[in-house]
Amino acid sequence: MxxxxxxxxxxxxxxxxxxxxxxxxxxxxxxxxxxxxxxxxxxxxxxxxxxxxxxxxxxxxxxxxxxxxxxxxxxxxxxxxxxxxxxxxxxxxxxxxxxxxxxxxxxxxxxxxxxxxxxxxxxxxxxxxxxxxxxxxxxxxxxxxxxxxxxxxxxxxxxxxxxxxxxxxxxxxxxxxxxxxxxxxxxxxxxxxxxxxxxxxxxxxxxxxxxxxxxxxxTVQHLPGGVDDIVADIAPDVAETYRQALVDLRRAEETKRFASAAVLSAMGTARRAEAAGRKVATRTTRDDGSTRALIPHPRLLTEELAA
Missing domain, CATH: 3.90.320.10 (Lambda Exonuclease; Chain A)
Incomplete structure:
Protein backbone atom coordinates (compact mmCIF):
# COMPACT_ATOMS: atom_id res chain seq x y z
CA MET A 1 0.00 0.00 0.00
CA THR A 219 36.11 12.29 4.80
CA VAL A 220 39.36 14.25 4.87
CA GLN A 221 41.27 11.00 5.42
CA HIS A 222 40.07 9.85 2.00
CA LEU A 223 40.96 13.10 0.23
CA PRO A 224 42.61 13.78 -2.14
CA GLY A 225 43.61 10.14 -2.67
CA GLY A 226 47.16 8.94 -3.15
CA VAL A 227 50.36 10.31 -1.62
CA ASP A 228 53.20 12.26 -3.24
CA ASP A 229 56.64 12.05 -1.61
CA ILE A 230 56.93 15.82 -1.17
CA VAL A 231 56.85 18.34 1.70
CA ALA A 232 53.80 20.60 2.12
CA ASP A 233 54.48 24.04 3.59
CA ILE A 234 51.34 24.60 5.66
CA ALA A 235 50.31 27.83 7.40
CA PRO A 236 51.81 28.36 10.89
CA ASP A 237 48.37 28.92 12.45
CA VAL A 238 47.17 25.54 11.14
CA ALA A 239 50.24 23.86 12.60
CA GLU A 240 49.80 25.66 15.93
CA THR A 241 46.16 24.62 16.17
CA TYR A 242 47.26 21.01 15.65
CA ARG A 243 50.07 21.32 18.22
CA GLN A 244 47.76 22.85 20.83
CA ALA A 245 45.17 20.14 20.26
CA LEU A 246 47.79 17.47 20.92
CA VAL A 247 48.83 19.23 24.14
CA ASP A 248 45.19 19.53 25.24
CA LEU A 249 44.57 15.88 24.43
CA ARG A 250 47.55 14.73 26.50
CA ARG A 251 46.37 16.80 29.45
CA ALA A 252 42.82 15.51 29.08
CA GLU A 253 44.06 11.91 28.97
CA GLU A 254 46.11 12.49 32.12
CA THR A 255 43.08 14.02 33.84
CA LYS A 256 40.90 11.10 32.77
CA ARG A 257 43.41 8.54 34.07
CA PHE A 258 43.57 10.34 37.41
CA ALA A 259 39.77 10.54 37.66
CA SER A 260 39.39 6.87 36.68
CA ALA A 261 41.91 5.83 39.33
CA ALA A 262 40.03 7.90 41.91
CA VAL A 263 36.73 6.19 41.01
CA LEU A 264 38.28 2.71 41.15
CA SER A 265 39.89 3.49 44.47
CA ALA A 266 36.60 4.74 45.90
CA MET A 267 34.76 1.63 44.59
CA GLY A 268 36.93 -0.85 46.47
CA THR A 269 35.78 -4.29 45.35
CA ALA A 270 32.38 -3.13 44.06
CA ARG A 271 31.29 -3.98 40.53
CA ARG A 272 29.33 -0.75 39.98
CA ALA A 273 29.55 2.84 41.20
CA GLU A 274 26.75 5.30 41.89
CA ALA A 275 26.71 8.85 43.22
CA ALA A 276 23.64 10.07 45.09
CA GLY A 277 21.60 7.31 43.46
CA ARG A 278 22.78 8.06 39.91
CA LYS A 279 24.75 5.48 37.96
CA VAL A 280 28.37 6.40 37.28
CA ALA A 281 30.38 3.42 36.00
CA THR A 282 30.80 -0.36 35.87
CA ARG A 283 34.07 -2.25 36.03
CA THR A 284 34.96 -5.29 33.98
CA THR A 285 37.51 -7.72 35.41
CA ARG A 286 40.07 -10.28 34.37
CA ASP A 287 40.08 -13.88 35.58
CA ASP A 288 42.30 -12.94 38.53
CA GLY A 289 39.82 -10.28 39.70
CA SER A 290 41.88 -7.29 38.62
CA THR A 291 40.18 -4.49 36.69
CA ARG A 292 40.20 -4.75 32.92
CA ALA A 293 38.29 -1.52 32.22
CA LEU A 294 36.09 1.10 33.84
CA ILE A 295 33.01 1.66 31.67
CA PRO A 296 31.18 4.98 32.21
CA HIS A 297 27.40 4.92 32.21
CA PRO A 298 26.10 6.41 28.92
CA ARG A 299 24.15 9.15 30.65
CA LEU A 300 27.25 10.27 32.51
CA LEU A 301 28.35 12.10 29.35
CA THR A 302 25.17 14.16 29.17
CA GLU A 303 24.07 14.64 32.76
CA GLU A 304 26.25 16.59 35.18
CA LEU A 305 26.39 15.19 38.70
CA ALA A 306 25.83 17.62 41.55
CA ALA A 307 28.69 18.02 43.97
Missing amino acids: TGPAVPDARLLGTFAPGTPEWTMARSGLVVTATEAAVIVGLSPWRSPLSLWHDKAGTRPADEVTPTAAMRWGTRLEPVIADVFAEEHPEVLVHETGTWANLARDWQRATPDRIVTPADGGPLALLEIKTSRYGDGWGKAGTDQVPVTYRCQVVWQLDTLGLDVAHVAVLIAGQDYREYTITRDEDEAVFLRERAAEFLNSVRAGTPPPLDGHPATYR
Missing part, protein backbone atom coordinates in the same frame (compact mmCIF):
# COMPACT_ATOMS: atom_id res chain seq x y z
CA THR A 2 1.14 3.54 -0.71
CA GLY A 3 -1.57 5.40 1.16
CA PRO A 4 -3.56 8.42 0.06
CA ALA A 5 -2.42 11.31 -2.12
CA VAL A 6 -0.98 14.35 -0.38
CA PRO A 7 -1.35 18.07 -1.23
CA ASP A 8 2.16 19.14 -2.23
CA ALA A 9 4.10 16.08 -3.38
CA ARG A 10 4.12 13.25 -5.90
CA LEU A 11 4.85 9.65 -5.03
CA LEU A 12 8.03 8.38 -6.66
CA GLY A 13 7.46 4.81 -5.55
CA THR A 14 7.68 2.37 -2.68
CA PHE A 15 11.23 1.08 -2.47
CA ALA A 16 12.84 -1.31 -0.02
CA PRO A 17 15.79 0.36 1.78
CA GLY A 18 19.11 -0.47 0.16
CA THR A 19 17.68 -1.44 -3.23
CA PRO A 20 18.93 0.30 -6.42
CA GLU A 21 15.55 2.03 -6.78
CA TRP A 22 15.70 3.32 -3.21
CA THR A 23 19.24 4.60 -3.77
CA MET A 24 18.30 6.26 -7.06
CA ALA A 25 15.40 8.15 -5.47
CA ARG A 26 17.78 9.57 -2.86
CA SER A 27 20.89 10.17 -4.97
CA GLY A 28 22.07 13.18 -6.93
CA LEU A 29 21.27 16.79 -6.12
CA VAL A 30 18.31 16.08 -3.88
CA VAL A 31 17.84 16.42 -0.12
CA THR A 32 16.04 13.88 2.06
CA ALA A 33 14.73 14.35 5.60
CA THR A 34 17.79 12.78 7.22
CA GLU A 35 20.07 14.85 4.98
CA ALA A 36 18.31 18.06 6.01
CA ALA A 37 19.42 17.37 9.57
CA VAL A 38 22.98 16.80 8.31
CA ILE A 39 23.07 20.08 6.40
CA VAL A 40 22.22 22.14 9.48
CA GLY A 41 24.72 20.23 11.62
CA LEU A 42 22.21 18.24 13.68
CA SER A 43 23.15 14.70 12.69
CA PRO A 44 25.32 12.59 15.00
CA TRP A 45 26.17 10.27 12.09
CA ARG A 46 27.17 12.55 9.20
CA SER A 47 28.60 16.05 8.79
CA PRO A 48 27.89 18.77 6.19
CA LEU A 49 31.32 18.19 4.66
CA SER A 50 30.90 14.42 4.37
CA LEU A 51 27.47 14.87 2.75
CA TRP A 52 28.86 17.56 0.42
CA HIS A 53 31.49 15.19 -0.95
CA ASP A 54 28.85 12.48 -1.34
CA LYS A 55 26.72 14.84 -3.42
CA ALA A 56 29.71 16.16 -5.36
CA GLY A 57 30.89 12.64 -6.14
CA THR A 58 34.44 13.44 -5.07
CA ARG A 59 34.75 10.33 -2.94
CA PRO A 60 32.83 7.10 -2.40
CA ALA A 61 29.61 7.65 -0.47
CA ASP A 62 29.59 6.81 3.22
CA GLU A 63 28.85 3.16 3.80
CA VAL A 64 26.70 3.02 6.90
CA THR A 65 26.98 -0.40 8.49
CA PRO A 66 23.70 -1.13 10.28
CA THR A 67 24.18 -1.44 14.02
CA ALA A 68 22.21 -3.85 16.18
CA ALA A 69 20.06 -0.91 17.31
CA MET A 70 19.34 0.06 13.68
CA ARG A 71 18.45 -3.51 12.72
CA TRP A 72 16.10 -3.89 15.67
CA GLY A 73 14.58 -0.49 14.91
CA THR A 74 13.72 -1.69 11.40
CA ARG A 75 12.27 -4.95 12.71
CA LEU A 76 10.18 -3.18 15.34
CA GLU A 77 8.80 -0.48 13.04
CA PRO A 78 5.67 -2.44 11.98
CA VAL A 79 5.11 -3.54 15.58
CA ILE A 80 5.15 0.05 16.84
CA ALA A 81 2.90 1.10 13.94
CA ASP A 82 0.42 -1.57 15.00
CA VAL A 83 0.49 -0.30 18.59
CA PHE A 84 -0.22 3.25 17.39
CA ALA A 85 -3.15 1.95 15.32
CA GLU A 86 -4.52 0.03 18.32
CA GLU A 87 -4.23 3.15 20.50
CA HIS A 88 -6.05 5.22 17.86
CA PRO A 89 -8.95 3.25 16.35
CA GLU A 90 -10.32 6.53 15.02
CA VAL A 91 -7.60 6.67 12.33
CA LEU A 92 -6.26 4.50 9.53
CA VAL A 93 -2.51 3.95 9.31
CA HIS A 94 -1.10 3.53 5.79
CA GLU A 95 2.27 2.37 4.59
CA THR A 96 3.80 4.76 2.08
CA GLY A 97 6.89 5.47 -0.02
CA THR A 98 9.26 8.17 -1.23
CA TRP A 99 7.79 11.55 -2.18
CA ALA A 100 9.08 14.57 -4.12
CA ASN A 101 7.73 18.06 -3.51
CA LEU A 102 5.78 19.37 -6.50
CA ALA A 103 7.39 22.83 -6.47
CA ARG A 104 10.88 21.62 -5.52
CA ASP A 105 11.61 18.25 -7.05
CA TRP A 106 14.91 18.10 -5.16
CA GLN A 107 13.05 18.05 -1.82
CA ARG A 108 12.42 14.39 -0.98
CA ALA A 109 10.96 12.54 2.00
CA THR A 110 10.14 8.97 2.98
CA PRO A 111 7.85 9.11 6.02
CA ASP A 112 7.22 5.89 7.90
CA ARG A 113 3.44 6.05 7.67
CA ILE A 114 0.56 8.35 6.64
CA VAL A 115 -2.42 8.62 8.97
CA THR A 116 -5.98 9.43 7.91
CA PRO A 117 -9.06 9.88 10.13
CA ALA A 118 -11.47 7.01 9.50
CA ASP A 119 -14.34 9.46 8.95
CA GLY A 120 -12.33 11.83 6.74
CA GLY A 121 -10.31 14.88 7.68
CA PRO A 122 -6.74 16.16 7.41
CA LEU A 123 -3.91 13.75 6.79
CA ALA A 124 -1.03 13.43 9.23
CA LEU A 125 2.35 11.70 9.30
CA LEU A 126 3.54 9.01 11.65
CA GLU A 127 7.26 8.74 12.35
CA ILE A 128 8.42 5.63 14.23
CA LYS A 129 11.52 5.46 16.41
CA THR A 130 13.24 3.21 18.92
CA SER A 131 15.62 4.47 21.58
CA ARG A 132 17.84 2.69 24.07
CA TYR A 133 17.58 5.56 26.54
CA GLY A 134 15.11 8.37 27.06
CA ASP A 135 17.67 11.12 26.52
CA GLY A 136 16.20 14.00 24.54
CA TRP A 137 12.64 12.73 24.83
CA GLY A 138 10.28 14.91 26.84
CA LYS A 139 6.97 14.12 28.49
CA ALA A 140 4.64 12.01 26.37
CA GLY A 141 2.03 14.07 24.55
CA THR A 142 4.34 17.05 24.03
CA ASP A 143 6.45 17.96 21.00
CA GLN A 144 9.73 17.47 22.88
CA VAL A 145 11.65 14.98 20.75
CA PRO A 146 15.41 14.92 20.01
CA VAL A 147 16.29 17.82 17.74
CA THR A 148 17.59 15.55 14.96
CA TYR A 149 14.20 13.86 14.72
CA ARG A 150 12.31 17.14 14.93
CA CYS A 151 14.34 18.38 11.97
CA GLN A 152 13.43 15.25 9.99
CA VAL A 153 9.73 15.59 10.80
CA VAL A 154 9.56 19.30 9.92
CA TRP A 155 11.20 18.48 6.57
CA GLN A 156 8.73 15.68 5.90
CA LEU A 157 5.74 17.90 6.68
CA ASP A 158 7.08 20.65 4.43
CA THR A 159 7.78 18.20 1.59
CA LEU A 160 4.30 16.68 1.61
CA GLY A 161 2.39 19.84 2.54
CA LEU A 162 0.94 18.47 5.78
CA ASP A 163 0.52 20.18 9.13
CA VAL A 164 0.74 17.48 11.82
CA ALA A 165 3.05 14.56 12.53
CA HIS A 166 2.86 11.99 15.28
CA VAL A 167 6.05 10.42 16.61
CA ALA A 168 5.73 7.00 18.24
CA VAL A 169 8.80 5.77 20.09
CA LEU A 170 9.65 2.64 22.05
CA ILE A 171 12.27 3.43 24.68
CA ALA A 172 14.34 0.69 26.32
CA GLY A 173 12.13 -1.94 24.73
CA GLN A 174 9.18 -1.27 27.06
CA ASP A 175 8.38 2.43 27.40
CA TYR A 176 5.97 3.37 24.57
CA ARG A 177 5.35 7.08 24.08
CA GLU A 178 3.68 9.35 21.56
CA TYR A 179 4.46 12.95 20.62
CA THR A 180 2.81 15.42 18.26
CA ILE A 181 4.68 17.95 16.15
CA THR A 182 2.87 20.74 14.35
CA ARG A 183 4.37 22.25 11.21
CA ASP A 184 6.34 25.39 11.97
CA GLU A 185 6.67 27.62 8.92
CA ASP A 186 9.75 29.44 10.18
CA GLU A 187 11.57 26.15 10.78
CA ALA A 188 10.44 24.79 7.42
CA VAL A 189 11.66 27.86 5.53
CA PHE A 190 14.97 27.81 7.42
CA LEU A 191 15.63 24.17 6.50
CA ARG A 192 14.49 24.69 2.93
CA GLU A 193 16.74 27.72 2.41
CA ARG A 194 19.75 26.04 3.99
CA ALA A 195 19.21 22.96 1.82
CA ALA A 196 18.96 25.06 -1.34
CA GLU A 197 22.16 26.90 -0.40
CA PHE A 198 23.87 23.57 0.21
CA LEU A 199 22.93 22.24 -3.22
CA ASN A 200 24.12 25.48 -4.82
CA SER A 201 27.45 25.06 -3.05
CA VAL A 202 27.77 21.58 -4.55
CA ARG A 203 27.09 22.99 -8.02
CA ALA A 204 29.64 25.74 -7.42
CA GLY A 205 32.26 23.32 -6.10
CA THR A 206 32.51 25.18 -2.78
CA PRO A 207 32.58 22.75 0.16
CA PRO A 208 31.48 23.75 3.68
CA PRO A 209 34.15 24.54 6.29
CA LEU A 210 35.88 21.89 8.35
CA ASP A 211 34.45 20.95 11.74
CA GLY A 212 35.18 18.49 14.52
CA HIS A 213 32.60 15.89 13.49
CA PRO A 214 34.00 12.32 13.22
CA ALA A 215 32.50 12.03 9.73
CA THR A 216 34.44 15.12 8.63
CA TYR A 217 37.75 13.56 9.69
CA ARG A 218 36.88 10.29 7.93
Whole structure:
Protein backbone atom coordinates (compact mmCIF):
# COMPACT_ATOMS: atom_id res chain seq x y z
CA MET A 1 0.00 0.00 0.00
CA THR A 2 1.14 3.54 -0.71
CA GLY A 3 -1.57 5.40 1.16
CA PRO A 4 -3.56 8.42 0.06
CA ALA A 5 -2.42 11.31 -2.12
CA VAL A 6 -0.98 14.35 -0.38
CA PRO A 7 -1.35 18.07 -1.23
CA ASP A 8 2.16 19.14 -2.23
CA ALA A 9 4.10 16.08 -3.38
CA ARG A 10 4.12 13.25 -5.90
CA LEU A 11 4.85 9.65 -5.03
CA LEU A 12 8.03 8.38 -6.66
CA GLY A 13 7.46 4.81 -5.55
CA THR A 14 7.68 2.37 -2.68
CA PHE A 15 11.23 1.08 -2.47
CA ALA A 16 12.84 -1.31 -0.02
CA PRO A 17 15.79 0.36 1.78
CA GLY A 18 19.11 -0.47 0.16
CA THR A 19 17.68 -1.44 -3.23
CA PRO A 20 18.93 0.30 -6.42
CA GLU A 21 15.55 2.03 -6.78
CA TRP A 22 15.70 3.32 -3.21
CA THR A 23 19.24 4.60 -3.77
CA MET A 24 18.30 6.26 -7.06
CA ALA A 25 15.40 8.15 -5.47
CA ARG A 26 17.78 9.57 -2.86
CA SER A 27 20.89 10.17 -4.97
CA GLY A 28 22.07 13.18 -6.93
CA LEU A 29 21.27 16.79 -6.12
CA VAL A 30 18.31 16.08 -3.88
CA VAL A 31 17.84 16.42 -0.12
CA THR A 32 16.04 13.88 2.06
CA ALA A 33 14.73 14.35 5.60
CA THR A 34 17.79 12.78 7.22
CA GLU A 35 20.07 14.85 4.98
CA ALA A 36 18.31 18.06 6.01
CA ALA A 37 19.42 17.37 9.57
CA VAL A 38 22.98 16.80 8.31
CA ILE A 39 23.07 20.08 6.40
CA VAL A 40 22.22 22.14 9.48
CA GLY A 41 24.72 20.23 11.62
CA LEU A 42 22.21 18.24 13.68
CA SER A 43 23.15 14.70 12.69
CA PRO A 44 25.32 12.59 15.00
CA TRP A 45 26.17 10.27 12.09
CA ARG A 46 27.17 12.55 9.20
CA SER A 47 28.60 16.05 8.79
CA PRO A 48 27.89 18.77 6.19
CA LEU A 49 31.32 18.19 4.66
CA SER A 50 30.90 14.42 4.37
CA LEU A 51 27.47 14.87 2.75
CA TRP A 52 28.86 17.56 0.42
CA HIS A 53 31.49 15.19 -0.95
CA ASP A 54 28.85 12.48 -1.34
CA LYS A 55 26.72 14.84 -3.42
CA ALA A 56 29.71 16.16 -5.36
CA GLY A 57 30.89 12.64 -6.14
CA THR A 58 34.44 13.44 -5.07
CA ARG A 59 34.75 10.33 -2.94
CA PRO A 60 32.83 7.10 -2.40
CA ALA A 61 29.61 7.65 -0.47
CA ASP A 62 29.59 6.81 3.22
CA GLU A 63 28.85 3.16 3.80
CA VAL A 64 26.70 3.02 6.90
CA THR A 65 26.98 -0.40 8.49
CA PRO A 66 23.70 -1.13 10.28
CA THR A 67 24.18 -1.44 14.02
CA ALA A 68 22.21 -3.85 16.18
CA ALA A 69 20.06 -0.91 17.31
CA MET A 70 19.34 0.06 13.68
CA ARG A 71 18.45 -3.51 12.72
CA TRP A 72 16.10 -3.89 15.67
CA GLY A 73 14.58 -0.49 14.91
CA THR A 74 13.72 -1.69 11.40
CA ARG A 75 12.27 -4.95 12.71
CA LEU A 76 10.18 -3.18 15.34
CA GLU A 77 8.80 -0.48 13.04
CA PRO A 78 5.67 -2.44 11.98
CA VAL A 79 5.11 -3.54 15.58
CA ILE A 80 5.15 0.05 16.84
CA ALA A 81 2.90 1.10 13.94
CA ASP A 82 0.42 -1.57 15.00
CA VAL A 83 0.49 -0.30 18.59
CA PHE A 84 -0.22 3.25 17.39
CA ALA A 85 -3.15 1.95 15.32
CA GLU A 86 -4.52 0.03 18.32
CA GLU A 87 -4.23 3.15 20.50
CA HIS A 88 -6.05 5.22 17.86
CA PRO A 89 -8.95 3.25 16.35
CA GLU A 90 -10.32 6.53 15.02
CA VAL A 91 -7.60 6.67 12.33
CA LEU A 92 -6.26 4.50 9.53
CA VAL A 93 -2.51 3.95 9.31
CA HIS A 94 -1.10 3.53 5.79
CA GLU A 95 2.27 2.37 4.59
CA THR A 96 3.80 4.76 2.08
CA GLY A 97 6.89 5.47 -0.02
CA THR A 98 9.26 8.17 -1.23
CA TRP A 99 7.79 11.55 -2.18
CA ALA A 100 9.08 14.57 -4.12
CA ASN A 101 7.73 18.06 -3.51
CA LEU A 102 5.78 19.37 -6.50
CA ALA A 103 7.39 22.83 -6.47
CA ARG A 104 10.88 21.62 -5.52
CA ASP A 105 11.61 18.25 -7.05
CA TRP A 106 14.91 18.10 -5.16
CA GLN A 107 13.05 18.05 -1.82
CA ARG A 108 12.42 14.39 -0.98
CA ALA A 109 10.96 12.54 2.00
CA THR A 110 10.14 8.97 2.98
CA PRO A 111 7.85 9.11 6.02
CA ASP A 112 7.22 5.89 7.90
CA ARG A 113 3.44 6.05 7.67
CA ILE A 114 0.56 8.35 6.64
CA VAL A 115 -2.42 8.62 8.97
CA THR A 116 -5.98 9.43 7.91
CA PRO A 117 -9.06 9.88 10.13
CA ALA A 118 -11.47 7.01 9.50
CA ASP A 119 -14.34 9.46 8.95
CA GLY A 120 -12.33 11.83 6.74
CA GLY A 121 -10.31 14.88 7.68
CA PRO A 122 -6.74 16.16 7.41
CA LEU A 123 -3.91 13.75 6.79
CA ALA A 124 -1.03 13.43 9.23
CA LEU A 125 2.35 11.70 9.30
CA LEU A 126 3.54 9.01 11.65
CA GLU A 127 7.26 8.74 12.35
CA ILE A 128 8.42 5.63 14.23
CA LYS A 129 11.52 5.46 16.41
CA THR A 130 13.24 3.21 18.92
CA SER A 131 15.62 4.47 21.58
CA ARG A 132 17.84 2.69 24.07
CA TYR A 133 17.58 5.56 26.54
CA GLY A 134 15.11 8.37 27.06
CA ASP A 135 17.67 11.12 26.52
CA GLY A 136 16.20 14.00 24.54
CA TRP A 137 12.64 12.73 24.83
CA GLY A 138 10.28 14.91 26.84
CA LYS A 139 6.97 14.12 28.49
CA ALA A 140 4.64 12.01 26.37
CA GLY A 141 2.03 14.07 24.55
CA THR A 142 4.34 17.05 24.03
CA ASP A 143 6.45 17.96 21.00
CA GLN A 144 9.73 17.47 22.88
CA VAL A 145 11.65 14.98 20.75
CA PRO A 146 15.41 14.92 20.01
CA VAL A 147 16.29 17.82 17.74
CA THR A 148 17.59 15.55 14.96
CA TYR A 149 14.20 13.86 14.72
CA ARG A 150 12.31 17.14 14.93
CA CYS A 151 14.34 18.38 11.97
CA GLN A 152 13.43 15.25 9.99
CA VAL A 153 9.73 15.59 10.80
CA VAL A 154 9.56 19.30 9.92
CA TRP A 155 11.20 18.48 6.57
CA GLN A 156 8.73 15.68 5.90
CA LEU A 157 5.74 17.90 6.68
CA ASP A 158 7.08 20.65 4.43
CA THR A 159 7.78 18.20 1.59
CA LEU A 160 4.30 16.68 1.61
CA GLY A 161 2.39 19.84 2.54
CA LEU A 162 0.94 18.47 5.78
CA ASP A 163 0.52 20.18 9.13
CA VAL A 164 0.74 17.48 11.82
CA ALA A 165 3.05 14.56 12.53
CA HIS A 166 2.86 11.99 15.28
CA VAL A 167 6.05 10.42 16.61
CA ALA A 168 5.73 7.00 18.24
CA VAL A 169 8.80 5.77 20.09
CA LEU A 170 9.65 2.64 22.05
CA ILE A 171 12.27 3.43 24.68
CA ALA A 172 14.34 0.69 26.32
CA GLY A 173 12.13 -1.94 24.73
CA GLN A 174 9.18 -1.27 27.06
CA ASP A 175 8.38 2.43 27.40
CA TYR A 176 5.97 3.37 24.57
CA ARG A 177 5.35 7.08 24.08
CA GLU A 178 3.68 9.35 21.56
CA TYR A 179 4.46 12.95 20.62
CA THR A 180 2.81 15.42 18.26
CA ILE A 181 4.68 17.95 16.15
CA THR A 182 2.87 20.74 14.35
CA ARG A 183 4.37 22.25 11.21
CA ASP A 184 6.34 25.39 11.97
CA GLU A 185 6.67 27.62 8.92
CA ASP A 186 9.75 29.44 10.18
CA GLU A 187 11.57 26.15 10.78
CA ALA A 188 10.44 24.79 7.42
CA VAL A 189 11.66 27.86 5.53
CA PHE A 190 14.97 27.81 7.42
CA LEU A 191 15.63 24.17 6.50
CA ARG A 192 14.49 24.69 2.93
CA GLU A 193 16.74 27.72 2.41
CA ARG A 194 19.75 26.04 3.99
CA ALA A 195 19.21 22.96 1.82
CA ALA A 196 18.96 25.06 -1.34
CA GLU A 197 22.16 26.90 -0.40
CA PHE A 198 23.87 23.57 0.21
CA LEU A 199 22.93 22.24 -3.22
CA ASN A 200 24.12 25.48 -4.82
CA SER A 201 27.45 25.06 -3.05
CA VAL A 202 27.77 21.58 -4.55
CA ARG A 203 27.09 22.99 -8.02
CA ALA A 204 29.64 25.74 -7.42
CA GLY A 205 32.26 23.32 -6.10
CA THR A 206 32.51 25.18 -2.78
CA PRO A 207 32.58 22.75 0.16
CA PRO A 208 31.48 23.75 3.68
CA PRO A 209 34.15 24.54 6.29
CA LEU A 210 35.88 21.89 8.35
CA ASP A 211 34.45 20.95 11.74
CA GLY A 212 35.18 18.49 14.52
CA HIS A 213 32.60 15.89 13.49
CA PRO A 214 34.00 12.32 13.22
CA ALA A 215 32.50 12.03 9.73
CA THR A 216 34.44 15.12 8.63
CA TYR A 217 37.75 13.56 9.69
CA ARG A 218 36.88 10.29 7.93
CA THR A 219 36.11 12.29 4.80
CA VAL A 220 39.36 14.25 4.87
CA GLN A 221 41.27 11.00 5.42
CA HIS A 222 40.07 9.85 2.00
CA LEU A 223 40.96 13.10 0.23
CA PRO A 224 42.61 13.78 -2.14
CA GLY A 225 43.61 10.14 -2.67
CA GLY A 226 47.16 8.94 -3.15
CA VAL A 227 50.36 10.31 -1.62
CA ASP A 228 53.20 12.26 -3.24
CA ASP A 229 56.64 12.05 -1.61
CA ILE A 230 56.93 15.82 -1.17
CA VAL A 231 56.85 18.34 1.70
CA ALA A 232 53.80 20.60 2.12
CA ASP A 233 54.48 24.04 3.59
CA ILE A 234 51.34 24.60 5.66
CA ALA A 235 50.31 27.83 7.40
CA PRO A 236 51.81 28.36 10.89
CA ASP A 237 48.37 28.92 12.45
CA VAL A 238 47.17 25.54 11.14
CA ALA A 239 50.24 23.86 12.60
CA GLU A 240 49.80 25.66 15.93
CA THR A 241 46.16 24.62 16.17
CA TYR A 242 47.26 21.01 15.65
CA ARG A 243 50.07 21.32 18.22
CA GLN A 244 47.76 22.85 20.83
CA ALA A 245 45.17 20.14 20.26
CA LEU A 246 47.79 17.47 20.92
CA VAL A 247 48.83 19.23 24.14
CA ASP A 248 45.19 19.53 25.24
CA LEU A 249 44.57 15.88 24.43
CA ARG A 250 47.55 14.73 26.50
CA ARG A 251 46.37 16.80 29.45
CA ALA A 252 42.82 15.51 29.08
CA GLU A 253 44.06 11.91 28.97
CA GLU A 254 46.11 12.49 32.12
CA THR A 255 43.08 14.02 33.84
CA LYS A 256 40.90 11.10 32.77
CA ARG A 257 43.41 8.54 34.07
CA PHE A 258 43.57 10.34 37.41
CA ALA A 259 39.77 10.54 37.66
CA SER A 260 39.39 6.87 36.68
CA ALA A 261 41.91 5.83 39.33
CA ALA A 262 40.03 7.90 41.91
CA VAL A 263 36.73 6.19 41.01
CA LEU A 264 38.28 2.71 41.15
CA SER A 265 39.89 3.49 44.47
CA ALA A 266 36.60 4.74 45.90
CA MET A 267 34.76 1.63 44.59
CA GLY A 268 36.93 -0.85 46.47
CA THR A 269 35.78 -4.29 45.35
CA ALA A 270 32.38 -3.13 44.06
CA ARG A 271 31.29 -3.98 40.53
CA ARG A 272 29.33 -0.75 39.98
CA ALA A 273 29.55 2.84 41.20
CA GLU A 274 26.75 5.30 41.89
CA ALA A 275 26.71 8.85 43.22
CA ALA A 276 23.64 10.07 45.09
CA GLY A 277 21.60 7.31 43.46
CA ARG A 278 22.78 8.06 39.91
CA LYS A 279 24.75 5.48 37.96
CA VAL A 280 28.37 6.40 37.28
CA ALA A 281 30.38 3.42 36.00
CA THR A 282 30.80 -0.36 35.87
CA ARG A 283 34.07 -2.25 36.03
CA THR A 284 34.96 -5.29 33.98
CA THR A 285 37.51 -7.72 35.41
CA ARG A 286 40.07 -10.28 34.37
CA ASP A 287 40.08 -13.88 35.58
CA ASP A 288 42.30 -12.94 38.53
CA GLY A 289 39.82 -10.28 39.70
CA SER A 290 41.88 -7.29 38.62
CA THR A 291 40.18 -4.49 36.69
CA ARG A 292 40.20 -4.75 32.92
CA ALA A 293 38.29 -1.52 32.22
CA LEU A 294 36.09 1.10 33.84
CA ILE A 295 33.01 1.66 31.67
CA PRO A 296 31.18 4.98 32.21
CA HIS A 297 27.40 4.92 32.21
CA PRO A 298 26.10 6.41 28.92
CA ARG A 299 24.15 9.15 30.65
CA LEU A 300 27.25 10.27 32.51
CA LEU A 301 28.35 12.10 29.35
CA THR A 302 25.17 14.16 29.17
CA GLU A 303 24.07 14.64 32.76
CA GLU A 304 26.25 16.59 35.18
CA LEU A 305 26.39 15.19 38.70
CA ALA A 306 25.83 17.62 41.55
CA ALA A 307 28.69 18.02 43.97
